Amino acid sequence: MFVDKAKVYVKGGDGGDGLVAFRREKYVPEGGPAGGDGGRGGDVIFRVDEGLRTLVDFRYQKHFKAQRGEKGRNKTQHGASAEHMIVRVPPGTVVVDDDTHEVIADLTRQGQQVVIAKGGRGGRGNTRFVTINNPAPEIAERGEEGVERWVVLELKVMADIGLVGFPSVGKSTILSVVSGARPKIGAYHFTTITPNLGVVDVGDGRSFVMADLPGLIEGAHQGVGLGHEFLRHVERTRAIIHVIDMSASEGRDPFDDWLKINEEMKLYNVKLEDRPQFIAANKMDVPEAAEHLAVFKQKLAETGKQYEIFPISAVTKDGVQELLYKVADLLETIPEMPLIEDLADVEERKVYRLEKKVDNEFTISRDNEAYVVEGEGIERLFKRTNFSTHEGQLRFARILRKMGIDQALREKGATDGTIVRICDFEFEFVEHE
Structure with a gap:
């Protein structure tokens, strides 16, 4: 089961209470206060694990609460701090605050982690409140409550190449012939309703990850059809193979298809317009395809835009290997992972300012x-x-x-x-x- 969105509740552990205690030892009169501080509550930490591929685990567990710190002890001993709760998430997970809709973290690399809900500080014991006027205070603080919040997890598939195009243009078939992936293939729209990943072996020692993404239709940037469920995954790809049904078997104009898909991606996020793109003119084994391809090239030339067009047939595999070589050459020249959100490295950002100065206004x-x-x-x-x-x-x-x-x-x-x-x-x- 592929799950790419989940809403979960997280709560940092409460701090342990401070203790009111006094030394009571033989031959030590007026021993004074001896109450220790409470321990700090545990943090809820999200950590990237490359072994995970979906958010399916969060369908069955939606609440994550860290343990609270121990209470302060006698003889000025501090209570133990609670261990942090580590929650494993797949690479490509974006964490968004459900109330403010602020992006808290963008987790992409193995081992990368971020504190999502910080634990509360422990309360101070009575030894902390000793003064000249009050050498034996009976004052101790309660532990601070841990931060609690609802967050939305969005998984954006991380692949080198994304196959995009209208439904039934042959994206799943292409993935099946160039990799070991076995996506569902059928002669009806939206056969693919979740992303499929496959590792492509080019044959010369190079390889890359290709994603067959759900079919796109007009109005997708507004959520029509699979809409945003599709487009969020396009953001992660380093380059795009735009698959066109050059046989026009669905009765649509191939060039019009190409314009509409590009417009939907642009309306969703303008930066996708600059993503490197190849055009795979598929179903060239159909007799009418050659004529349609000539018209397509002419219309593309009139726009002034330059894209490499590869006539292929996913069924006969003609032209597929040449496309793979070109894709592999391109991937060697572009950054390993362009993040569309332009977020700085999470380890260098103040993701969540929990230790802010307390506002005494009232x-x-x-x-x-x-x-x-x-x-x-x-x-x-x-x-x-x-x-x-x-x-x-x-x-x-x-x-x-x-x-x-x-x-x-x-x-x-x-x-x-x-x-x-x-x-x-x-x-x-x-x-x-």
Whole structure:
């Protein structure tokens, strides 16, 4: 089963909670705080594995959650960080954020990897909060939550040569006679509905990978027919063999076919217009084909464009070997992998800025009688605060005052006893004398 698109949920592991603990040893009076930090949660990492060819595994497993870090330990021992979760993907996988539609990563090389969901940091133990005024704090932080998101995986077949053309022009037959691939061949449209790959042995020690791509029809750039399912794979090919039914067995004009296919590729992505292209005039074993080829060459000359035309017959194999030699010669002169997206190397890009500085800005709004405080910094502080201890509650209130939230609430009209909501919890606003 060939699957070239999947949507999955990923979540980095939560950080372990910090510990409140004190040294209690014989002959060591007032031993002081000894609570360690929690361990970091594991990251979800996508790594390229050349042994995979499709995204079929993601049809059966759609959720990937890394383990959380261990809690802090006594005697100032840190909790162990969780191991990262490695998710194997085939080469040619593009990872897109489902919410923002931003391309997160473009994974093409064996072993290439990228962090898709980073694990949360571990909470600090009470040894981290020692001050001159408070030498024995009973404060510890909860672990930070790991990043969670839905991502869409799109597989773009990576082949040196892509066979393109209208349905039933002979693309699958060509692939079957030049390689060991055995694509489905039938006398009806859209026999090929998924890409087929084959390794072509030119015969002089050279070889390359050829892809038989699903047939294209007019309007494909808008998703008509197989549309985008076809065109996304064309982007990965280094060169194109445009297969034309020169016998006009379907009743279409061969030159009109050639114009329409090129226009669809151009409308989908203008850069495909500059992709090296050979024209394979197929079905030359049919008597009418020679006449059609002469007309085709004349019309092509009138456009001023220059393309090499190879009269071939996939059935009799006439002209096929000459085409393969020319293709192999071309591949030796062009870059190994032109990426249409023009993405920089993923290892040199900041793919996902998870360690960004926390924004301490906040907003205050009214919800009936309650004042709702919202902001990235305050919500993150709230999630990491351990409210089970009195000192933890006092620290939270102290930070709110330093951020100016108390004063802002007063200016909005909050008085003693007013309900204040942060995240899903409500508190009473208390005026301190």
